[in-house]
Amino acid sequence: MTATETAAETAAAGTGRTRTPRPTALSAVWLRDNCGCAECRDPGTGQKLFQITDLPDSLAIASAEQRTEAGRDGSGSGDGSDSSEGWDVVWSPDGHRSHYDAAWLAAAAQPDPRAEDGKELWPFAEDLDGRLPETSWDAYRSDDRERLRMLDAVRSLGFCLLRGVPLEDGQVQQVALSFGFVRETNYGLQFEVRVEEQPNNLAFTNVAITPHTDNPYRDPVPTLQLLHCLVNDALGGDSGLVDGFAVAARLREQDPEAFAVLTTTPVEFAFRDAVTELSAHRPLIDVDAEGRIREVRFNNRSLGTLRLPAARTDAFYRAYRAFAELLLAPEAQLEFRLGPGDCLIFDNTRLLHARTAFERGGARHLQGCYADLDALLSTVAVLRRTHEEQN
Incomplete structure (x- = not known):
């Protein structure tokens, strides 16, 4: 010196x-x-x-x-x-x-907003008792501080819930455009979550859907999903969320060998119908160069056929089962019911979502679309910077 x-x-x-x-x-x-x-x-x-x-x-x-x-x-x-x-x-x-x-x-090194140390993890549903990140659509639109609070909740907790969103066709896309852009897929700019006569996905039936992430057969996977409830008069059809990052962190602590297997074994996820054939080979738990959890892909309906030597296959299935037991445990699932006008925004690389079965004759109709986290994080950064400059 x-x-x-x-x-x-x-x-x-x-x-x-x-x-x-x-x-x-x-x-x-x-x-x-x-x-x-x-x-x-x-x-x-x-x-x-x-x-x-x-x-x-x-x-x-x-x-x-x-x-x-x-x-x-x-x-x-x-x-x-x-x-x-x-x-x-x-x-x-x-x-x-x-x-x-x-x-x-x-300034300390800023954590990667996509990795686990940039999040607030909630391994059990009770961790969120009394503090669901929610607000009204009117408050979200009229108050930038409220919009920042909700979008930042998607970054930190993995989701937010907007109440009173107009019951209009395509409104879910307008919610996505309030912070970013709509990600078009083979399901279109938006998709209808309701019972179809000839569904190409179990989501378009009335059966129960266990916790999963969407589109794991895509690379890159859509990182945000939005679901806007238009009608929910059916008996059943309640929604659920699970913090996949928190559960993966529990697996790492309780069973480090299983965690290592799931972070180093690429598996095929696949989707096929009459006009589409998609596949991606990725591990169930993806980590960055520092070993921090950065993405979870979990979807038993889309998991393809593993083709590895028997010893590696057995090791994978043991680890897969250990992870699934933690993810599907009732205490890990936050349960709630979407009513007309509710719009859920959630991180599809982190949270698993689920639905209980409902009566086929009951009316239940949600509209959904996909978007991407980078645009949401950009909006959060600009809103925060503007707020700091004004204060």
Whole structure:
């Protein structure tokens, strides 16, 4: 540490300021790659103007001076600001100058919003007693804070419930368009969940549907599903949700061998009808490079034929059964009834959904569509940023 750095840190400590990481304690190439000055990033888009190969091979910090007062001239920052508290860095061997904002340097690494550590898990239905994420359609449309609260609940808890959505054909697509875009599939832009005379899927019958994720035979799978209830006068036909991430985490804790098998064994999921033939080979539990749960695919109706050596096949089925026993346990399932005007939005890569059987002669009609998490997460980020700027 240089004398300048030591003096600056001592002064900051004396004023009670939050200490930020010293540039010299960080990766030099990472720090330089994140320079936000106008030479390195386009001021309009914030996108980089250089390739990693343009940086000097012998890159090093020549000097680093802590800025303790905003307003002093600078040459840019990690977040694009050039007049904030933080560190002024001069680079060797090219003499390039950078400024790194203190808040940017101090910020902890943000969790991947798609992985388990970016979620609030609920392994049992009772974990959500008295705190269902719900609001009225009017409040959702008229109040950006309420819209943010609901959409952020999809990110954190995996779902939200909008009440009083107009009973109009195609309204489910309008809900999807309120935060993103409709994902078209072989079922169309939207699909009708009701009893059909010649169904191509058990969802379009009156039989019970056990907890599952939709479209596991697609890659990429639709990451969000919306279901809008128009009529539900039938005896039965209640809905259920299970937190697949939370249950997978329980499996990892209770039976690490089974968890390892299910994260490393690709299985075929398949769907076929007269005009469609789809398949995807993915594990039931998908993890990222750090081993964090990032996706669950579970659908006994779409699971194809496993073709592995007998020992691996037996290991898979033992692990599959262990996972299924946890997923299908009654205490894991949050049960509720959708009434006319209710619209459920949920994360199809995390939550399993279910339905009890209902009387075939009873009226039950839901309209559904698919959407994608990236658009929802974008809307959440913009709404949050706007809210912070206004406060």
